[in-house]
Amino acid sequence: xxxxxxxxxxxxxxxxxxxxxxxxxxxxxxxxxxxxxxxxxxxxxxxxxxxxxxxxxxxxxxxxxxxxxxxxxxxxxxxxxxxxxxxxxxxxxxxxxxxxxxxxxxxxxxxxxxxxxxxxxxxxxxxxxxxxxxxxxxxxxxxxxxxxxxxxxxxxxxxxxxxxxxxxxxxxxxxxxxxxxxxxxxxxxxxxxxxxxxxxxxxxxxxxxxxxxxxxxxxxxxxxxxxxxxxxxxxxxxxxxxxxxxxxxxxxxxxxxxxxxxxxxxxxxxxxxxxxxxxxxxxxxxxxxxxxxxxxxxxxxxxxxxxxxxxxxxxxxxxxxxxxxxxxxxxxxxxxxxxxxxxxxxxxxxxxxxxxxxxxxxxxxxxxxxxxxxxxxxxxxxxxxxxxxxxxxxxxxxxxxxxxxxxxxxxxxxx
Amino acid sequence: xxxxxxxxxxxxxxxxxxxxxxxxxxxxxxxxxxxxxxxxxxxxxxxxxxxxxxxxxxxxxxxxxxxxxxxxxxxxxxxxxxxxxxxxxxxxxxxxxxxxxxxxxxxxxxxxxxxxxxxxxxxxxxxxxxxxxxxxxxxxxxxxxxxxxxxxxxxxxxxxxxxxxxxxxxxxxxxxxxxxxxxxxxxxxxxxxxxxxxxxxxxxxxxxxxxxxxxxxxxxxxxxxxxxxxxxxxxxxxxxxxxxxxxxxxxxxxxxxxxxxxxxxxxxxxxxxxxxxxxxxxxxxxxxxxxxxxxxxxxxxxxxxxxxxxxxxxxxxxxxxxxxxxxxxxxxxxxxxxxxxxxxxxxxxxxxxxxxxxxxxxxxxxxxxxxxxxxxxxxxxxxxxxxxxxxxxxxxxxxxxxxxxxxxxxxxxxx
Numbered sequence: 014x015x016x017x018x019x020x021x022x023x024x025x026x027x028x029x030x031x032x033x034x035x036x037x038x039x040x041x042x043x044x045x046x047x048x049x050x051x052x053x054x055x056x057x058x059x060x061x062x063x064x065x066x067x068x069x070x071x072x073x074x075x076x077x078x079x080x081x082x083x084x085x086x087x088x089x090x091x092x093x094x095x096x097x098x099x100x101x102x103x104x105x106x107x108x109x110x111x112x113x114x115x116x117x118x119x120x121x122x123x124x125x126x127x128x129x130x131x132x133x134x135x136x137x138x139x140x141x142x143x144x145x146x147x148x149x150x151x152x153x154x155x156x157x158x159x160x161x162x163x164x165x166x167x168x169x170x171x172x173x174x175x176x177x178x179x180x181x182x183x184x185x186x187x188x189x190x191x192x193x194x195x196x197x198x199x200x201x202x203x204x205x206x207x208x209x210x211x212x213x214x215x216x217x218x219x220x221x222x223x224x225x226x227x228x229x230x231x232x233x234x235x236x237x238x239x240x241x242x243x244x245x246x247x248x249x250x251x252x253x254x255x256x257x258x259x260x261x262x263x264x265x266x267x268x269x270x271x272x273x274x275x276x277x278x279x280x281x282x283x284x285x286x287x288x289x290x291x292x293x294x295x296x297x298x299x300x301x302x303x304x305x306x307x308x309x310x311x312x313x314x315x316x317x318x319x320x321x322x323x324x325x326x327x328x329x330x331x332x333x334x335x336x337x338x339x340x341x342x343x344x345x346x347x348x349x350x351x352x353x354x355x356x357x358x359x360x361x362x363x364x365x366x367x368x369x370x371x372x373x374x375x376x377x378x379x380x381x382x383x384x385x386x387x388x389x390x391x392x393x394x395x396x397x398x399x400x401x402x403x404x405x406x407x408x409x410x411x412x413x414x415x416x417x418x419x420x421x422x423x424x425x426x427x428x
Numbered sequence: 429x430x431x432x433x434x435x436x437x438x439x440x441x442x443x444x445x446x447x448x449x450x451x452x453x454x455x456x457x458x459x460x461x462x463x464x465x466x467x468x469x470x471x472x473x474x475x476x477x478x479x480x481x482x483x484x485x486x487x488x489x490x491x492x493x494x495x496x497x498x499x500x501x502x503x504x505x506x507x508x509x510x511x512x513x514x515x516x517x518x519x520x521x522x523x524x525x526x527x528x529x530x531x532x533x534x535x536x537x538x539x540x541x542x543x544x545x546x547x548x549x550x551x552x553x554x555x556x557x558x559x560x561x562x563x564x565x566x567x568x569x570x571x572x573x574x575x576x577x578x579x580x581x582x583x584x585x586x587x588x589x590x591x592x593x594x595x596x597x598x599x600x601x602x603x604x605x606x607x608x609x610x611x612x613x614x615x616x617x618x619x620x621x622x623x624x625x626x627x628x629x630x631x632x633x634x635x636x637x638x639x640x641x642x643x644x645x646x647x648x649x650x651x652x653x654x655x656x657x658x659x660x661x662x663x664x665x666x667x668x669x670x671x672x673x674x675x676x677x678x679x680x681x682x683x684x685x686x687x688x689x690x691x692x693x694x695x696x697x698x699x700x701x702x703x704x705x706x707x708x709x710x711x712x713x714x715x716x717x718x719x720x721x722x723x724x725x726x727x728x729x730x731x732x733x734x735x736x737x738x739x740x741x742x743x744x745x746x747x748x749x750x751x752x753x754x755x756x757x758x759x760x761x762x763x764x765x766x767x768x769x770x771x772x773x774x775x776x777x778x779x780x781x782x783x784x785x786x787x788x789x790x791x792x793x794x795x796x797x798x799x800x801x802x803x804x805x806x807x808x809x810x811x812x813x814x815x816x817x818x819x820x821x822x823x824x825x826x827x828x829x830x831x832x833x834x835x836x837x838x839x840x841x842x843x
Contacts, residue, residue, distance in 0.1 A: 155727065293708055310570075317708065317729070
């Protein structure tokens with residue numbers, strides 16, 4: 014379980030009237046967003062954090078003494094209290110943060126890949142070295158959802174977290190839904206606007222969501238969920254006809270992550286999901302994010318906002334800096350165990366669009382409705398176990414690589 | 429401006445392994461919710477706060493030594509670090525909290541009326557006496573919206589706050605919209621379910637919203653808005669026909685509060701407002717609340733959740749206790765100035781449903797459409813100054829006490 018920490022923390026040593034010195038690893042979009050935040054505070058006459066070093070890549074020129082290409086300069090500078098990692102990628106970000114922690118510096122990162130892969134080790138090291146390890150910006154961009162989870166987990170039992178946590182794919186789904194674009198055009202627009210990478214695999218196949226699900230689940234439940242055990246469906250085989258199919262049924266497709274506490278442990282899924290067009294999820298437009306947390310006492314709480322963008326993301330980093338300066342230290346325990354999700358007992362209805370040949374391979378006793386469409390055959394299943402369904406999809410994908418599968422959310426009764 | 433406080437706070441004196449002793453004023457729904465929260469923590473083996481006294485009314489029997497009918501017992505008990513007020517009403521809650529502060533005890537309250545009327549004085553006193561004053565549960569029940577505002581205001585400029593902050597009236601509007609009830613039946617159901625008081629004036633005429641708007645604005649903007657200057661329209665003259673009028677135009681009525689920063693200061697309104705049926709506000713069902721904060725860096729952030737109820741509300745109180753135990757002290761400055769809202773420059777379109785006789789008094793050059801309905805005449809105005817409109821409504825209400833007026837939100841373009 015998440016352990017409550019009510020110990021007396023030592024505050025940052027601060028010379029009277031002097032800001033806390035920080036070092037920034039990286040000088041990309043998020044780093045520039047943070048620089049802009051801190052500059053704006055300084056302009057208001059309340060400078061709390063001062064950037065002492067900015068680490069550039071070895072081959073970049075150093076136009077100003079604040080820039081350095083040597084991590085050792087930062088590690089050896091006793092005045093640097095906090096190291097903020099905004100380089101992206103697993104390496105050398107991991108090695109740099111490890112070294113910073115061992116040099117007794119607090120660390121903050123917005124790097125979801127890094128936290129998903131190495132968060133457990135960094136948390137353990139930070140705890141041993143009595144420094145802070147925060148990563149609020151790693152999930153939800155500017156939405157303070159990890160902080161909400163942490164505060165709630167200290168008081169209540171969190172039962173479920175779910176949400177739209179990838180802005181790129183929500184932009185694509187929203188463009189396909191409201192502007193009738195096909196997948197390729199919607200992706201192209203997302204790329205043109207800087208929402209999607211040239212190689213969109215991480216977003217459209219759900220790896221970005223996998224990192225985020227693991228991090229949010231760890232903060233919420235105090236457990237790392239083994240990544241191989243998470244049921245993940247890709248989005249990229251979706252076609253305009255799939256959107257249209259659900260539009261006629263007053264439903265809208267969203268790319269949802271979900272972790273649900275059950276008797277045995279956790280269900281964990283990443284799936285395109287048809288939701289009611291009259292619910293809040295369907296109203297999330299463009300690249301916005303939605304996050305829902307259900308806990309035993311506070312019930313359902315929903316947060317909606319900009320899940321990406323330099324300034325919002327830097328806002329979460331900035332709040333982490335404030336937490337450190339107030340004496341807070343950890344978002345997760347250094348010793349959270351890893352467990353496998355158990356998706357066998359969750360039963361969901363599925364929409365499967367596939368070639369007529371592949372459709373013949375699907376056990377028809379699980380099918381409640383069949384449609385012939387321009388894109389192929391559509392099967393709607395009875396509620397089936399997620400584990401069983403994923404085994405079937407693995408088999409079908411060998412026959413039809415363009416298969417598109419999405420879960421169908423049961424619409425709750427209004428009253 | 430909201431002042432950033434990054435001083436070194438002294439932590440609560442705590443005997444090793446001993447919980448912080450608190451006293452609870454009142455034993456109603458919210459108090460019982462908090463008792464349940466703390467009991468559940470104790471059962472998990474992590475008791476951080478222990479209830480030492482519960483103040484009952486003078487005429488109540490004292491079934492257990494934890495109960496007392498004497499505030500002095502609490503004030504004189506040196507072991508009590510925090511006093512939590514959950515009695516409701518302005519008096520004697522105000523006097524008790526004042527005395528607690530003067531006895532150097534931290535205070536927490538969920539009493540919106542008290543904070544709206546006496547928050548400035550309590551904040552000043554708490555600051556002078558170096559104790560904490562928190563009231564997160566006063567607005568939004570279990571939604572951590574004041575904490576979000578405070579954290580954001582420390583970093584950014586908040587430009588606008590808006591939302592559905594009264595669960596009772598949202599329950600009524602939702603029942604009228606989705607279940608076609610008329611106002612009286614919807615109110616009766618809300619009363620039966622315990623959402624509305626026997627005398628619903630505070631909810632349906634917007635006084636509850638007035639308190640909440642003032643408190644949220646003070647946390648967001650560091651200014652108390654003079655209550656007389658807030659443009660407030662009541663809801664209770666609404667009829668099924670008004671809902672129907674907007675339904676045909678894909679709009680839904682919600683009872684919104686709004687504070688908007690402009691060149692001169694602030695616009696502050698509490699109005700039934702027709703919003704797009706495809707937006708998030710229209711999806712807020714039953715007695716849920718929605719809160720939107722727009723700031724210069726994080727953009728729009730929306731929080732949705734249970735705006736009332738014993739357990740969610742106690743969740744916000746519980747988080748306040750944790751804040752105090754971590755060394756945090758204030759949500760607002762003790763010296764926030766009061767200023768008047770200036771609603772003269774905000775122009776909105778209005779829906780006015782009134783008697784044919786009253787309609788004749790309305791300046792027709794401001795009207796863009798007129799409808800004759802079963803309920804009377806409906807006028808739709810051009811965008812008009814809110815101040816001008818409220819002067820007209822005051823005149824018209826003398827002639828037609830059943831007049832219903834609501835603002836019409838301009839629907840934002842999809843892209």
